[in-house]
Every structure is written in structure tokens, then in C-alpha cells.
Amino acid sequence: MSDLAGERPSDISAGIRLTTREAAQLLGVKPATVYAYVSRGQLGSRRDAAGRGSTFDAREVEALARRSRREAAGPAGELAVRTALTLIEADRYFYRGVDAVELASRYAYEEVAEWLWTGSLPHGARFTAPPEALAAARRAVAALPDHGGPLDRLRVAVAAAAVVDPLRFDLSEEAVLGSARCLIPTLVGALPEAAPAVAPASVPASVSGDGDGDRDGDGDGRLARALWPRLTGREPDPAAVDALDLALALLVDHDLAASTLAVRVAASARAHPYAAVSAGLGVLEGPLHGAAGRLAHRMLAEVLERGGAAPVVAEHLRAGRRVPGLGHRLYRGEDPRARALFGRLEALPQAAAALGAARDVAAVTARHGLHANVDLALAVLTVSCGMTAEAGETVFAVARTAGWIAHALEEYRERPLRMRPSGHYTGPRPPRPLP
Known part of the structure; x- marks a missing residue:
């Protein structure tokens, strides 16, 4: 038939x-x-x-x-969206058909982003922030109160960068990619630098707050190197920066997470890419999505402070809270992103204690059938490198911006406003008398 x-x-x-x-x-x-x-x-x-x-x-x-x-309504009314970007199956995930862990392990974040956007892999791809956009984003972020969080700063930076981009309403692939390659380093460069872990006089000039965000440090221009001083006051250790770069590449995309779906809805309405990214950041602010890394960091720090995972896990369960950093509904076993990042962190001497604490947490909860997810692995990185609890959110948001752009590009090729579900009205039947 x-x-x-x-x-x-x-x-x-x-x-x-x-x-x-x-x-x-x-x-x-x-x-x-x-x-x-x-x-x-x-x-x-x-x-x-x-x-x-x-x-x-x-x-x-x-x-x-x-x-x-x-097609927006899948089996049993579930939302289904056609995408050629990320496939998740059998405890593995793939970017455009290529094993994502292998790709992220061999290539820098920018190269992985280009692969997701275009299906090509330009060696040595680097992103540069336009001076005007960077200056506007920095001014906007500087105007925020000191207690503002990383997602507050990123949302403001996106809005400022959008205002100075006269081509933001051009939704052609070339224009969107041009905006993306400028936006991501602008977000990083707009973030304030972390307080130095040593006396300011001993901090190298290359890590000063006046850099452009694309030529800091060892001169390779990687986004991970530009992001490093925004996350920690410690001097950049090449192996640790490589681990950060791996984390960024592993987190580029993960199918239709809640924030990614919001991006696609915005793109379906033909919102420009800056607005689509803002939609993703707004959803990421929710405690059930973006806060997981912060919670895992604090739990891991407490395990290290108390010398063992058992009392910390017990207190979480007694309070009716789930233990952060464990389990993922898309994977039966260990999150492949966590496995890859743990493997890279094993080469860092300063990560030994945090790695041991993370394994202790996993061992204590093993009989519940829960395995480590990427939030726990990211917490090992942030704790061992002297980063704040919020650093994981920053890494996640910056990394995922590339994935959001990829999904927006896909959605721009689809029929406009196709993501318009019908409401299932459950209120009183009309007509009713006027109140």
C-alpha cells in the first residue's frame, strides 16, 4: 500500500x-x-x-x-521533530553519524561545532569576537549587579550582541553561521574574569581582563583557553585546558533537550539566531535543567570535606532529594560523556581527590542501578580546577550554544510555525454568563 x-x-x-x-x-x-x-x-x-x-x-x-x-505529534501524542544532527542509542551518541565521543576526543570544540553546523571539519577552526559586539556585551554585563549569575550575564550579552548586528534578521545559512562564529566568542569575552588565586602581580599579562577572548594564553586561539580565566583564577594548565575543551565538545548537542526544543520553537517562528539562543538560555535557567552541574559540584565538595560519600548521599535521600550527577533517562549504563571526561581527568594530578570522591558516590549508589552522568564528571573538573559551583552552568551554556545554532539552522529550512500544537481545553463548556 x-x-x-x-x-x-x-x-x-x-x-x-x-x-x-x-x-x-x-x-x-x-x-x-x-x-x-x-x-x-x-x-x-x-x-x-x-x-x-x-x-x-x-x-x-x-x-x-x-x-x-x-509530524510534530509523534506516537501517543509525543512530540517528534525531524533532525539529522544527533542520534542517541545503545549508550552512545553520534553527531551526524560520527561517534561523538571519538570526535570530541580528537578535535577542538570549534571544529566539532563546524561539523555539526556544516557536515565538514575544517582543521584549526577558530572563532573571533567582533570588537563592537564584544564592547557592547561587556558594557551590558558590567551593568549587572554583582550577585548576577552566569546565565544572567550570558543572556544580557546575547541581547547586546544582537543589537549591534545589523544582519541578525538574515536567516540564510551563510548569515546565521557568520553570526554564530561571532556570538560564541563574544559570550566568552563578555564574562568577567575569576578572582586570581594568587597575588595579582604574579598573574601573567596574557590572562588579563583586557584580552579579546580569542588570543589569550598560549596563542592557539581556542575558545577553551579564552574561557579558562573566566572560570578560575588559577594559571592555565595545558592538560586542564584540554579537559575543558573536551567537556565543551562533548556538550555541544544532545538531541532535543528542553532548551533545544525552545530554540526550535523560536526558530520555527523565524526568530533570529540571537533570539533563538536567548530562548535556550531562558529554559536552561530552570532548576530541572541547568542547575544540575551546580548541585553536583556542591555535593562533590561536601564529600571531599567530610571524607566520604556515604553520609552525604544519606542526607540527600533522607531529605527526599535525588543524588545529583547520577542517572540519565537516555542511557541505561554510564553516560558516555562522563566516561570520556573521567578518562581525560585521570591524567590530571590535581583531579585525583575529586575523581576518588566521584567514584565513591557512584559506589555508594550502585545498588540503585544509577551510573555517573556528565554533570558528575563536570563537577570533578570544576572542583579540581578551583572553579566556582556555577562554572558548570557556564561551560554547559557556552558549549550548547553551538548546538542550538545547529537546530535553529535546521528549523529555518522547515515550514514556518509548524510547532503549533493545539490546546486540549479542560475548562467549563461555554456559553457561561458574563461575570
């Missing part, structure tokens, strides 16, 4: 052939996306009589348009 069975096309469209432009208008997509449907086997085409272009069966286009309108 044809996949069009049950979809009775109108007799009006029988035998009608549409041009590429007409098909694109009916589907609510760009002409290039129509050919993408053809290449994926979702739509047939044939040359017109003059041989100057392709034509499409109107009934087939109408059927595809109806399927596109329905």
Missing part, C-alpha cells in the same frame, strides 16, 4: 504539475528544501516539457504538506 493511503487528495489537484516555486510555497519552505525532499525520496519530480526545470505532482506535494503539519 502506498504511504499516501488514507489521504484522499482533492480532485482539483489531480493531474496538475507544480513548479519548484509553487511547490515551495505550498510546503512553506525554500526552493532548495524542495530538492532536499526529492533527494531524501520524500517527493518525486520530473523535468518540465521545455527541460528548463523540475515539476511536481500537486497531489503528492499536498500529501507531504499534510504529513509535515502532523
Whole structure:
């Protein structure tokens, strides 16, 4: 039976052939996306009589348009979104079909971001913050109260960078990628530097707060190196910076997390990429999404202070709280991101104590069938490198910005406003008397 069975096309469209432009208008997509449907086997085409272009069966286009309108609702009403970015299965995850852990272990964060955005892997890719955007973002962040958190600063920095970008409303792939390559280093450069762990006179000039955020430190220009002094006052240890770079690359994307879904909804409404990233940051602020790293950091610090995990775990459970840093609904075993980051941290002498504490936590809770997730591994990094409890949120948000941009790019190619579910009204039936 044809996949069009049950979809009775109108007799009006029988035998009608549409041009590429007409098909694109009916589907609510760009002409290039129509050919993408053809290449994926979702739509047939044939040359017109003059041989100057392709034509499409109107009934087939109408059927595809109806399927596109329905596809946001998956089995049993669950939300399902078509994506070619990240696949999660069998305790592994893949970026565009490539093992994400292997990719992140061999390439820098910027290179992994480029792979997710474009499907190509430019060696030595680096991002540079435009001076005007960086200056505006720094002024905006500096105006916040001292008690503002990292996500407060990042949201303000995004808004400031958007205002100075006259091309932000251009949703072409080239323009969006150009904005992304500028936005991410701008976010990092706008963050204030951490208080130095030693006397200011001993801090190298290369780590001063006046850097551009893309040429700090050892000169390799990696985002991880620019982010380091925003997270800790300790001098940059190359091996520790490499671990931070790995964490960023591992966290680039993870399918449709709540913040990523918010980004796609914003992009579906054709919000510009800065606004889409702002939507993601807003959801990340929620205690059930972005706060996990902070909680894991504090728990790990307490385990180190008290000399063992058992009393700390017991107190969490007694208070009815879940133990942070453990379990993930998408993985039956250990989170592959945690496994990779733990492996890298084993090479850091300063991480030995925190690694031991994390393994103690996992051992105490083992009979509950819970395994370490990436928040616990990130907590080992932040605790062992003298970072604050909020540093994990910063790492997560900066890393995930690249993934949000990738999802926004995908959504810009889809029919506008396709993520418009219908409300299931449960209030009193009308008519009711006017109050």
C-alpha cells in the first residue's frame, strides 16, 4: 500500500504539475528544501516539457504538506521533530553519524561545532569576537549587579550582541553561521574574569581582563583557553585546558533537550539566531535543567570535606532529594560523556581527590542501578580546577550554544510555525454568563 493511503487528495489537484516555486510555497519552505525532499525520496519530480526545470505532482506535494503539519505529534501524542544532527542509542551518541565521543576526543570544540553546523571539519577552526559586539556585551554585563549569575550575564550579552548586528534578521545559512562564529566568542569575552588565586602581580599579562577572548594564553586561539580565566583564577594548565575543551565538545548537542526544543520553537517562528539562543538560555535557567552541574559540584565538595560519600548521599535521600550527577533517562549504563571526561581527568594530578570522591558516590549508589552522568564528571573538573559551583552552568551554556545554532539552522529550512500544537481545553463548556 502506498504511504499516501488514507489521504484522499482533492480532485482539483489531480493531474496538475507544480513548479519548484509553487511547490515551495505550498510546503512553506525554500526552493532548495524542495530538492532536499526529492533527494531524501520524500517527493518525486520530473523535468518540465521545455527541460528548463523540475515539476511536481500537486497531489503528492499536498500529501507531504499534510504529513509535515502532523509530524510534530509523534506516537501517543509525543512530540517528534525531524533532525539529522544527533542520534542517541545503545549508550552512545553520534553527531551526524560520527561517534561523538571519538570526535570530541580528537578535535577542538570549534571544529566539532563546524561539523555539526556544516557536515565538514575544517582543521584549526577558530572563532573571533567582533570588537563592537564584544564592547557592547561587556558594557551590558558590567551593568549587572554583582550577585548576577552566569546565565544572567550570558543572556544580557546575547541581547547586546544582537543589537549591534545589523544582519541578525538574515536567516540564510551563510548569515546565521557568520553570526554564530561571532556570538560564541563574544559570550566568552563578555564574562568577567575569576578572582586570581594568587597575588595579582604574579598573574601573567596574557590572562588579563583586557584580552579579546580569542588570543589569550598560549596563542592557539581556542575558545577553551579564552574561557579558562573566566572560570578560575588559577594559571592555565595545558592538560586542564584540554579537559575543558573536551567537556565543551562533548556538550555541544544532545538531541532535543528542553532548551533545544525552545530554540526550535523560536526558530520555527523565524526568530533570529540571537533570539533563538536567548530562548535556550531562558529554559536552561530552570532548576530541572541547568542547575544540575551546580548541585553536583556542591555535593562533590561536601564529600571531599567530610571524607566520604556515604553520609552525604544519606542526607540527600533522607531529605527526599535525588543524588545529583547520577542517572540519565537516555542511557541505561554510564553516560558516555562522563566516561570520556573521567578518562581525560585521570591524567590530571590535581583531579585525583575529586575523581576518588566521584567514584565513591557512584559506589555508594550502585545498588540503585544509577551510573555517573556528565554533570558528575563536570563537577570533578570544576572542583579540581578551583572553579566556582556555577562554572558548570557556564561551560554547559557556552558549549550548547553551538548546538542550538545547529537546530535553529535546521528549523529555518522547515515550514514556518509548524510547532503549533493545539490546546486540549479542560475548562467549563461555554456559553457561561458574563461575570
